[in-house]
Amino acid sequence: MKKASRKTAHRRGHHKAVPALGGVGLPLYKRIKLEVTRTLSSGALGAGEPLPTEKQLAARYRVSIGTIRRAMDDLVAEHVVVRQQGRGTFLAMFSPERMLNRFWPVFRKDGGREVPIVQTLSFLAERADAGTARALALARGDPTYHIVNLMLMGGNPVLVDDVRLPKVLYPGLTEQNFVSREMTMYGLYQTRYGVNVIRTVDRLHGVAADQETARRFGIAIGTPLLAFIRIAYTFGDKPVELRRTLVYTEAYEYRNAIGGEHRTE
Numbered sequence: 001m002k003k004a005s006r007k008t009a010h011r012r013g014h015h016k017a018v019p020a021l022g023g024v025g026l027p028l029y030k031r032i033k034l035e036v037t038r039t040l041s042s043g044a045l046g047a048g049e050p051l052p053t054e055k056q057l058a059a060r061y062r063v064s065i066g067t068i069r070r071a072m073d074d075l076v077a078e079h080v081v082v083r084q085q086g087r088g089t090f091l092a093m094f095s096p097e098r099m100l101n102r103f104w105p106v107f108r109k110d111g112g113r114e115v116p117i118v119q120t121l122s123f124l125a126e127r128a129d130a131g132t133a134r135a136l137a138l139a140r141g142d143p144t145y146h147i148v149n150l151m152l153m154g155g156n157p158v159l160v161d162d163v164r165l166p167k168v169l170y171p172g173l174t175e176q177n178f179v180s181r182e183m184t185m186y187g188l189y190q191t192r193y194g195v196n197v198i199r200t201v202d203r204l205h206g207v208a209a210d211q212e213t214a215r216r217f218g219i220a221i222g223t224p225l226l227a228f229i230r231i232a233y234t235f236g237d238k239p240v241e242l243r244r245t246l247v248y249t250e251a252y253e254y255r256n257a258i259g260g261e262h263r264t265e
Contacts, residue, residue: 050088
């Protein structure tokens with residue numbers, strides 16, 4: 001009886017249940033991609049920790065390596081993960097270079113790019129108004145952080161960023177640790193809070209500089225500016241940041257390269 005029990009246990013251990021895949025009706029590789037994305041969004045992998053290998057994933061889901069590779073190719077193309085030769089596949093980290101290449105739409109008019117120097121003008125704890133609540137999928141009155149940054153490029157003030165963050169996603173964030181960070185804001189979200197920005201939606205319109213904005217830029221009241229309102233999203237289309245940016249476009253422009261552009265990463 002004991003031998004039979006051990007044999008039965010061995011068979012059961014050998015035939016482990018295949019993880020249930022979501023996305024019924026999608027192609028198999030997209031269902032795998034969805035499952036890997038869910039794993040990443042759960043925080044199960046820490047910064048710098050590699051994903052399972054393609055062989056391990058193929059065994060886990062009982063699919064071909066080709067199917068796994070197609071799913072991972074999509075995630076690489078979307079800059080969610082990066083492959084490092086000889087090391088494995090990792091969640092993409094936010095370096096200044098990646099910030100420029102992926103999410104920074106402001107160029108010099110000669111095509112050059114610069115990492116801006118940021119000065120934080122204010123850092124406040126506030127309650128979400130109706131517009132902020134709607135954009136960030138919060139209830140009106142929920143706690144938020146309200147941050148205003150002035151960005152200098154080429155030694156001159158070029159952008160004013162007005163940022164709203166849901167406090168629940170960034171517990172313990174203070175002006176001191178925000179200002180003293182040695183990385184981009186998206187890098188801070190990722191490394192300190194496990195919030196990974198994977199896409200943004202920008203809406204653009206023109207405005208005239210009001211008195212406060214004119215003072216910050218050192219320009220005349222009424223000078224034309226470009227405004228863009230951005231909502232940044234993490235996995236599952238969850239909004240994690242609302243940002244209104246004003247750009248003084250005398251020497252700079254907003255550029256959106258659909259279909260890709262030369263990258264330095």
